[in-house]
Amino acid sequence: MASCSVISFSMIFVFIGIIHGWGTSSFDALTSVDLVNRKSVYRTPAFILTPGEVSNKYYRVEFPKGHVGVRGFDAEVVDEAGNPVSLFEVYLHHWIAYNVYVKKTEKEAFLKEGYYGSNNPSTRFVGNSGLCRYGPGSTSWGLGSETRHTNTTIPPPYAVEIGNSKKIPDGYEEMWEFNVHAIDTRGVEDRPGCTECRCDLYGVANDEHGLPLPKDYIGGFACCYDGTKCRLKEGFESTKRTLYMQYTIRWVEWSEHVVPLKKYLIDVTNTGSGCKAEYNTPTCSMSGFPTDCIDTRETTASLPEDGILIYAAAHQHTGGRGAGLYSANGEEICRSIPTYGIGSETGNEAGYVVGMSACYPEPGSVKISSKDILRLQSNYTTLRGRTGVMGIFNILVASPGDTASIISVKKSDPLHSGHGIEVTLNHPFVIVGLVGVIAAIGLALFYQVRKKQSEGYQALST
Numbered sequence: 001m002a003s004c005s006v007i008s009f010s011m012i013f014v015f016i017g018i019i020h021g022w023g024t025s026s027f028d029a030l031t032s033v034d035l036v037n038r039k040s041v042y043r044t045p046a047f048i049l050t051p052g053e054v055s056n057k058y059y060r061v062e063f064p065k066g067h068v069g070v071r072g073f074d075a076e077v078v079d080e081a082g083n084p085v086s087l088f089e090v091y092l093h094h095w096i097a098y099n100v101y102v103k104k105t106e107k108e109a110f111l112k113e114g115y116y117g118s119n120n121p122s123t124r125f126v127g128n129s130g131l132c133r134y135g136p137g138s139t140s141w142g143l144g145s146e147t148r149h150t151n152t153t154i155p156p157p158y159a160v161e162i163g164n165s166k167k168i169p170d171g172y173e174e175m176w177e178f179n180v181h182a183i184d185t186r187g188v189e190d191r192p193g194c195t196e197c198r199c200d201l202y203g204v205a206n207d208e209h210g211l212p213l214p215k216d217y218i219g220g221f222a223c224c225y226d227g228t229k230c231r232l233k234e235g236f237e238s239t240k241r242t243l244y245m246q247y248t249i250r251w252v253e254w255s256e257h258v259v260p261l262k263k264y265l266i267d268v269t270n271t272g273s274g275c276k277a278e279y280n281t282p283t284c285s286m287s288g289f290p291t292d293c294i295d296t297r298e299t300t301a302s303l304p305e306d307g308i309l310i311y312a313a314a315h316q317h318t319g320g321r322g323a324g325l326y327s328a329n330g331e332e333i334c335r336s337i338p339t340y341g342i343g344s345e346t347g348n349e350a351g352y353v354v355g356m357s358a359c360y361p362e363p364g365s366v367k368i369s370s371k372d373i374l375r376l377q378s379n380y381t382t383l384r385g386r387t388g389v390m391g392i393f394n395i396l397v398a399s400p401g402d403t404a405s406i407i408s409v410k411k412s413d414p415l416h417s418g419h420g421i422e423v424t425l426n427h428p429f430v431i432v433g434l435v436g437v438i439a440a441i442g443l444a445l446f447y448q449v450r451k452k453q454s455e456g457y458q459a460l461s462t
């Protein structure tokens, strides 16, 4: 239906242009490239939490179908009525959405058991474009408590490509899984400790598989696995809650006007022996003047291919004081800073990281060669020690060849602020053929475009 309306719409476009346009004095430079911005809202299946409890589950979920370009991915925990749930009550440790290739003959088993099930052995991660490819965390989209105020928007003409049938192996299907790790911190004795997964608070000495944890493992992911419970204040009781992850994907149908991005993760823990995601920060010694109570971790990394940086944002936990990405000669490529909540309302929870700033370099201004050695830095305050913190940069790059051929004209619609029309052409020769049409378009048509676009939005589906 979508592609249908695009085609018929383009025809009207040309027609009206011819009969209506030449005498128009104020015309805008439009082309027949009409990318309809779509938005799909979905929910994961419900998860149920009691005070102190951890839920770390994997769900098979819905995703936009077909060959599409994703331009944004927002998510939050909501209750049964769809109300956003405060981090004070449910700490969102992380969520990750990732795609897998499922062998068609194993599809049923996959739908039942997920990637980690034993009856779909051929299912495999699609993975990101390189660097830290640890498990699902390396792929697609994922954030933590900062989800509500971290900008995930990818500016046109770029997008993350999914559902390209040419890339899906024969006999396989691309499907999506969603991992949500949430901790119910109502009534817990030590809220920061529970969110940092301190082993003593969870009474955990063995990992999820029953294997003893190393003595020096005092906190982190291995102590707050699914079903564990953080210590509650004496006598605290409350009801169980039914919750969902609600996620909103902004996307366009794929076309030659969309430029694909590659995704890389650079993890500060990757200092030679792999990406571990988590690390601990010490408590600073108070003997000196405690102004420099900052733990600074660094690592270096190189991209497997040349790229033009389009987007960069870091992931840090509470205590984070920012992360930086630097070029070989020390120039700052991006600094991503946490926003801390300062209130009591949902989305502004005091003391929590409720957002991370994102960098949007002017496309073409930051070229990264595969020969460059990038440096990543992650800072945490050490006024108290912490376990299970992270310093991960999520970057999106375009291939230099794709970017060079783009001519991008942005026009904003004065009456519908926030919804600019983006016109992009990959091939200069297209312009020549379009000149007549371009000149012919009047404002009346312009507003028809707007109307059509807003109709392209999809309702909430669960």
Ligand SMILES: *[C@@H]1O[C@H](CO)[C@@H](O)[C@H](O)[C@H]1NC(C)=O
Binding pocket: 151, 152, 153, 155, 360
């Ligand atoms: C996100 O970033 C894009 C690109 O820079 C910008 O246009 C948009 O306004 C930002 N959105 C928010 C909510 O800050």
Ligand SMILES: *[C@@H]1O[C@H](CO)[C@@H](O)[C@H](O)[C@H]1NC(C)=O
Binding pocket: 294, 296, 321, 322, 323, 324, 335, 377, 378, 379
């Ligand atoms: C990290 O902290 C050090 C020392 O205070 C500072 O020089 C550096 O600029 C900080 N880096 C970032 C990314 O904030």
